[in-house]
Amino acid sequence: MEHFDDLVAAYRILAEHGVIDAYGHVSIRSPDNPQRYYIARSLAPEVVQVEDIMEYDLDSKPLDERGRESVRERFIHGEIYKARPDVKAIVHSHSPSVIPFGVSKTRLQPIYHMSSFMGVDVPVFEIRDVAGSASDLLVRNARLGAALANVLGDKTVVLMRGHGSVTVGTSIPQVVFRAYYAEMNARLQSEAIKLGAVTYLTADEAAASAKTNDALVMRPWELWKRKVTKPE
Amino acid sequence: MEHFDDLVAAYRILAEHGVIDAYGHVSIRSPDNPQRYYIARSLAPEVVQVEDIMEYDLDSKPLDERGRESVRERFIHGEIYKARPDVKAIVHSHSPSVIPFGVSKTRLQPIYHMSSFMGVDVPVFEIRDVAGSASDLLVRNARLGAALANVLGDKTVVLMRGHGSVTVGTSIPQVVFRAYYAEMNARLQSEAIKLGAVTYLTADEAAASAKTNDALVMRPWELWKRKVTKPE
Amino acid sequence: MEHFDDLVAAYRILAEHGVIDAYGHVSIRSPDNPQRYYIARSLAPEVVQVEDIMEYDLDSKPLDERGRESVRERFIHGEIYKARPDVKAIVHSHSPSVIPFGVSKTRLQPIYHMSSFMGVDVPVFEIRDVAGSASDLLVRNARLGAALANVLGDKTVVLMRGHGSVTVGTSIPQVVFRAYYAEMNARLQSEAIKLGAVTYLTADEAAASAKTNDALVMRPWELWKRKVTKPE
Amino acid sequence: MEHFDDLVAAYRILAEHGVIDAYGHVSIRSPDNPQRYYIARSLAPEVVQVEDIMEYDLDSKPLDERGRESVRERFIHGEIYKARPDVKAIVHSHSPSVIPFGVSKTRLQPIYHMSSFMGVDVPVFEIRDVAGSASDLLVRNARLGAALANVLGDKTVVLMRGHGSVTVGTSIPQVVFRAYYAEMNARLQSEAIKLGAVTYLTADEAAASAKTNDALVMRPWELWKRKVTKPE
Numbered sequence: 001m002e003h004f005d006d007l008v009a010a011y012r013i014l015a016e017h018g019v020i021d022a023y024g025h026v027s028i029r030s031p032d033n034p035q036r037y038y039i040a041r042s043l044a045p046e047v048v049q050v051e052d053i054m055e056y057d058l059d060s061k062p063l064d065e066r067g068r069e070s071v072r073e074r075f076i077h078g079e080i081y082k083a084r085p086d087v088k089a090i091v092h093s094h095s096p097s098v099i100p101f102g103v104s105k106t107r108l109q110p111i112y113h114m115s116s117f118m119g120v121d122v123p124v125f126e127i128r129d130v131a132g133s134a135s136d137l138l139v140r141n142a143r144l145g146a147a148l149a150n151v152l153g154d155k156t157v158v159l160m161r162g163h164g165s166v167t168v169g170t171s172i173p174q175v176v177f178r179a180y181y182a183e184m185n186a187r188l189q190s191e192a193i194k195l196g197a198v199t200y201l202t203a204d205e206a207a208a209s210a211k212t213n214d215a216l217v218m219r220p221w222e223l224w225k226r227k228v229t230k231p232e
Numbered sequence: 233m234e235h236f237d238d239l240v241a242a243y244r245i246l247a248e249h250g251v252i253d254a255y256g257h258v259s260i261r262s263p264d265n266p267q268r269y270y271i272a273r274s275l276a277p278e279v280v281q282v283e284d285i286m287e288y289d290l291d292s293k294p295l296d297e298r299g300r301e302s303v304r305e306r307f308i309h310g311e312i313y314k315a316r317p318d319v320k321a322i323v324h325s326h327s328p329s330v331i332p333f334g335v336s337k338t339r340l341q342p343i344y345h346m347s348s349f350m351g352v353d354v355p356v357f358e359i360r361d362v363a364g365s366a367s368d369l370l371v372r373n374a375r376l377g378a379a380l381a382n383v384l385g386d387k388t389v390v391l392m393r394g395h396g397s398v399t400v401g402t403s404i405p406q407v408v409f410r411a412y413y414a415e416m417n418a419r420l421q422s423e424a425i426k427l428g429a430v431t432y433l434t435a436d437e438a439a440a441s442a443k444t445n446d447a448l449v450m451r452p453w454e455l456w457k458r459k460v461t462k463p464e
Numbered sequence: 465m466e467h468f469d470d471l472v473a474a475y476r477i478l479a480e481h482g483v484i485d486a487y488g489h490v491s492i493r494s495p496d497n498p499q500r501y502y503i504a505r506s507l508a509p510e511v512v513q514v515e516d517i518m519e520y521d522l523d524s525k526p527l528d529e530r531g532r533e534s535v536r537e538r539f540i541h542g543e544i545y546k547a548r549p550d551v552k553a554i555v556h557s558h559s560p561s562v563i564p565f566g567v568s569k570t571r572l573q574p575i576y577h578m579s580s581f582m583g584v585d586v587p588v589f590e591i592r593d594v595a596g597s598a599s600d601l602l603v604r605n606a607r608l609g610a611a612l613a614n615v616l617g618d619k620t621v622v623l624m625r626g627h628g629s630v631t632v633g634t635s636i637p638q639v640v641f642r643a644y645y646a647e648m649n650a651r652l653q654s655e656a657i658k659l660g661a662v663t664y665l666t667a668d669e670a671a672a673s674a675k676t677n678d679a680l681v682m683r684p685w686e687l688w689k690r691k692v693t694k695p696e
Numbered sequence: 697m698e699h700f701d702d703l704v705a706a707y708r709i710l711a712e713h714g715v716i717d718a719y720g721h722v723s724i725r726s727p728d729n730p731q732r733y734y735i736a737r738s739l740a741p742e743v744v745q746v747e748d749i750m751e752y753d754l755d756s757k758p759l760d761e762r763g764r765e766s767v768r769e770r771f772i773h774g775e776i777y778k779a780r781p782d783v784k785a786i787v788h789s790h791s792p793s794v795i796p797f798g799v800s801k802t803r804l805q806p807i808y809h810m811s812s813f814m815g816v817d818v819p820v821f822e823i824r825d826v827a828g829s830a831s832d833l834l835v836r837n838a839r840l841g842a843a844l845a846n847v848l849g850d851k852t853v854v855l856m857r858g859h860g861s862v863t864v865g866t867s868i869p870q871v872v873f874r875a876y877y878a879e880m881n882a883r884l885q886s887e888a889i890k891l892g893a894v895t896y897l898t899a900d901e902a903a904a905s906a907k908t909n910d911a912l913v914m915r916p917w918e919l920w921k922r923k924v925t926k927p928e
Contacts, residue, residue: 022684023578044687094578096648100656103575103663111335112394113369114255114326134668136676137577162576162665184328190655191422192332199335201394204366212368220254223276343799344858345833346719346790416792423886424796431799433858436830444832452718455740486916487810508919558810560880564888567807567895598900600908601809626808626897654887 003028004050005229006172007038011045012228014091019179020045024093024164027077028172030055037081041068058082059142072140076166079145080152087168089175094164097186102159108185110201111192115185116209117156117178120200124159125151137163157182173221174214235260236282237461238404239270243277244460246323251411252277256325256396259309260404262287269313273300290314291374304372308398311377312384319400321407326396329418334391340417342433343424347417348441349388349410352432356391357383369395389414405453406446467492468514469693470636471502475509476692478555483643484509488557488628491541492636494519501545505532522546523606536604540630543609544616551632553639558628561650566623572649574665575656579649580673581620581642584664588623589615601627621646637685638678699724700746701925702868703734707741708924710787715875716741720789720860723773724868726751733777737764754778755838768836772862775841776848783864785871790860793882798855804881806897807888811881812905813852813874816896820855821847833859853878869917870910 007028014020022044030036037056040048054070055063060078062070077090101108101122108122127135130147139145139160152158152166156178159165167182169175192198201209239260246252254276262268269288272280286302287295292310294302309322333340333354340354359367362379371377371392384390384398388410391397399414401407424430433441471492478484486508494500501520504512518534519527524542526534541554565572565586572586591599594611603609603624616622616630620642623629631646633639656662665673703724710716718740726732733752736744750766751759756774758766773786797804797818804818823831826843835841835856848854848862852874855861863878865871888894897905 022687023680042683044683046687047690094576096652097655099576099652100659100662103656104659105661106659110394112326112331112396116369133666134672136672137580137665137669138673138676161663162574162669164576188328188331190659191329192335194426194658195332195336195338195422197337198332199393201369202365205369205394208366208368209370212370216255219274219276223254223278226279342858344790344795344860348832420792420795423793424799426890427796427800427802427886429801430796431857433833434829437833437858440830440832441834444834448719451738451740455718455742458743486919487912506915508915510919511922558808560884561887563808563884564891564894567888568891569893570891597898598904600904601812601897601901602905602908625895626806626901628808654891658890 003031004038004053006225007040007053008048008050009225009228010091010172010176011040011048013176013224014093014179015045016228017180019095019183020091020093024091025071025073025077026172026175027090029081029088034085036063037077039071039074039077042071060145073138075142075145076139076148079142079149080166080168083146083149084152084154084168086170088170089168089172091167091175091179092164093167093179095179095183095186097183097190098159098165100190101186102161102163102165106193108157108159108182109189110185110206111189111198112185113201113209113213114181116201116206116213118182118185119155119206119210120203121155122157122159123151123153123155124161126161127163128161171217173217176224177213177217177220180220235263236270236285238457239272239285240280240282241457241460242323242404242408243272243280245408245456246325246411247277248460249412251327251415252323252325256323257303257305257309258404258407259322261313261320266317268295269309271303271306271309274303292377305370307374307377308371308380311374311381312398312400315378315381316384316386316400318402320402321400321404323399323407323411324396325399325411327411327415327418329415329422330391330397332422333418334393334395334397338425340389340391340414341421342417342438343421343430344417345433345441345445346413348433348438348445350414350417351387351438351442352435353387354389354391355383355385355387356393358393359395360393403449405449408456409445409449409452412452467495467636468502468517470689471504471517472512472514473689473692474555474636474640475504475512477640477688478557478643479509480692481644483559483647484555484557488555489535489537490636490639491554493545493552498549500527501541503535503538503541506535524609537602539606539609540603540612543606543613544630544632547610547613548616548618548632550634552634553632553636555631555639555643556628557631557643559643559647559650561647561654562623562629564654565650566625566627566629570657572621572623572646573653574649574670575653575662576649577665577673577677578645580665580670580677582646582649583619583670583674584667585619586621586623587615587617587619588625590625591627592625635681637681640688641677641681641684644684699727700734700749702921703736703749704744704746705921705924706787706868706872707736707744709872709920710789710875711741712924713876715791715879716787716789720787721767721769721773722868722871723786725777725784730781732759733773735767735770735773738767756841769834771838771841772835772844775838775845776862776864779842779845780848780850780864782866784866785864785868787863787871787875788860789863789875791875791879791882793879793886794855794861796886797882798857798859798861802889804853804855804878805885806881806902807885807894808881809897809905809909810877812897812902812909814878814881815851815902815906816899817851818853818855819847819849819851820857822857823859824857867913869913872920873909873913873916876916
């Protein structure tokens with residue numbers, strides 16, 4: 001199934017670019033049934049294969065467990081798919097340049113057109129507000145997933161304090177593009193801030209640019225997919 | 233044709249060194265007709281081949297389209313070739329260390345001899361001045377290209393706020409050298425600024441050094457070209 | 465012996481990830497005799513093989529020298545194994561992002577769940593307090609090793625001013641995980657500090673998260689081990 | 697000749713580690729005649745081979761030119777060999793993290809034992825003091841080389857404002873070690889400064905540590921040499 005091939009490719013692409021480490025994950029909503037989603041079993045992203053993909057309902061209950069271990073934080077995915085019918089693909093990562101923005105008061109903002117999809121407000125999910133100050137920081141149940149989805153609102157990215165971030169999109173190529181350029185933006189914004197006052201994209205620029213970029217997400221996708229699927 | 237081989241090599245070299253990502257481009261003015269230029273079709277730079285090169289007039293109208301998709305921002309190239317008869321090769325990139333200088337008041341300046349070609353003034357193109365504050369930031373028509381060429385003036389590099397930069401030169405090896413060392417200078421200048429007051433090259437040092445370096449651009453070029461064209 | 469294979473893999477994994485350079489080392493307490501430990505002879509980590517592993521008593525006297533040269537700083541290992549019966553594996557590294565925290569007053573603290581094992585206090589060993597201000601900074605005898613073990617106390621990481629750090633754990637996979645994420649945390653914390661005030665993990669969050677992560681250390685370990693042991 | 701193999705390996709090792717780019721060079725004093733030195737012809741370091749090595753007298757006059765182009769800055773080497781009979785090997789590089797220290801008032805200082813060879817004073821050569829403010833910054837004649845050697849004095853490293861640095865030693869393995877760790881120190885010191893006041897090595901610590909390290913330079917050298925000389 002092409003969707004599964006793309007999902008496997010997404011895991012590998014994001015691992016190769018350092019967006020996800022051994023603990024990130026990618027999911028897609030089922031193209032056949034919007035009440036279902038697919039995500040890999042608990043496994044290092046670089047080695048995910050089609051047979052590692054599991055199916056879940058939107059309560060994040062596995063439908064074809066067959067002895068495979070589910071990722072603990074699948075509720076991130078299920079609850080966002082519930083709250084956001086427009087979302088078809090989700091990435092959860094600990095992408096390194098984004099982490100510092102989740103623990104400081106400096107907001108992540110688009111400094112160039114490639115990250116215009118972020119708009120002018122990237123919210124931060126403070127798990128202490130829901131789980132108190134002694135949690136293990138994982139979104140390990142539906143209640144926490146719903147709280148995260150609530151902070152995400154209608155945005156494309158939400159940061160998770162002391163943990164990572166979540167990026168959503170309408171397709172795998174788009175969400176991979178977004179996860180990659182969220183990381184790039186964080187790196188560049190951090191450097192730019194050290195140089196002095198920064199001119200960010202206006203809301204209108206971000207909106208116009210995001211629309212343009214949506215038509216161009218296949219260019220890196222095809223390159224990236226080719227690189228992770230070529231015979232060794 | 234050797235010029236096409238060099239153009240293809242330039243795409244790959246700049247991609248390999250992280251100067252261009254999936255969206256940058258390189259062009260050459262036609263050696264036979266100064267009213268024509270060559271640039272690759274809309275494609276990820278790493279996979280560009282000779283058959284992807286298209287010919288344009290200086291209004292950026294494709295002359296041999298054959299169903300191939302033109303890059304939207306080809307007007308950067310056409311308008312600079314119009315305004316600058318001395319320019320024979322152009323690189324447009326989103327090279328990461330340069331981006332922060334395009335969005336802050338800190339000017340890019342040469343901190344070492346390798347980037348002396350920048351001289352002591354690297355201008356910044358603010359697209360809002362021409363396209364207003366709701367553009368998608370792309371140089372998508374001749375009017376924006378001409379405005380960019382105007383800000384470039386007689387310099388070698390122009391930064392584009394919230395977008396990237398353009399480097400020009402008299403040959404492919406030289407413009408690739410310049411695009412590479414503009415990125416390096418940005419990285420080193422950013423670090424130097426954090427250490428305190430910086431001694432930059434004087435205008436005279438920059439001019440003398442740029443002249444010297446022009447005689448040395450083939451040394452990295454030959455190495456870089458060999459690396460991207462060796463059989464796999 | 466599986467323990468030896470894992471120990472060899474640990475050297476290579478840490479070298480591949482830039483946690484140890486040509487001078488770091490990893491040891492394990494003997495699973496058969498808690499009064500013994502194993503560590504490689506004086507050799508660059510990347511090329512360590514099973515035959516390079518030597519056995520020591522807790523006074524760091526080699527038991528099977530066979531002409532092989534011991535690492536000078538083995539006393540780090542022997543003295544910590546003496547002082548900390550719970551410790552089964554130790555990494556000593558010069559991991560680059562951690563070094564700056566050893567020479568400044570800024571304390572290393574967990575900014576995300578992956579480094580929760582550090583707790584809220586990472587002590588710094590100032591060798592001048594024991595060896596005076598003219599030492600070569602190496603922990604080259606039992607007295608210095610014991611002083612270092614004393615500063616480590618019941619923690620998981622201790623920084624060494626002007627030198628590096630030591631990470632301890634209950635297994636090789638866990639100590640490799642810890643050495644890797646101590647380096648990552650240092651890199652991210654340094655970036656976060658530049659963005660403004662940082663929200664660190666609370667002591668309770670760190671404790672809860674460390675417990676969770678302990679159950680997940682095999683996920684990166686299996687991936688990492690596979691990569692360094694695959695046939696070339 | 698083993699010395700030539702080591703010299704070729706040095707070029708490749710330093711290129712592989714990013715210490716020299718297309719323009720750096722390494723030389724050795726002739727083991728047979730202290731009035732002679734060897735350095736590669738003008739060529740990218742990564743591709744240097746034994747047949748590219750040329751012989752010079754201490755006035756930097758080539759003795760076996762055979763149509764090969766000399767590097768312009770060979771006077772760095774000749775004049776230092778004249779002034780410093782103890783020096784047997786020299787590296788000139790544009791190593792990136794060191795450049796910022798050459799253009800700011802912040803002095804390069806050892807923050808850890810690996811860079812103790814720098815001692816507590818790394819001088820900076822300001823070419824303007826000798827060549828005026830309109831030079832091309834290259835050490836292109838004996839007068840400039842002698843001025844640089846004079847600023848180096850009896851030290852191991854000298855920075856060159858707006859250009860790069862020179863590292864000297866008593867053997868190829870040692871000078872390669874030093875050039876590598878000078879770059880590492882610059883990177884780490886820059887990060888440490890951003891964290892606040894830094895505790896540097898004392899002069900006595902630096903001296904004791906440098907003596908210890910001299911006995912250990914073969915450990916990385918053997919690894920590095922193996923990696924650049926293995927059959928492809």
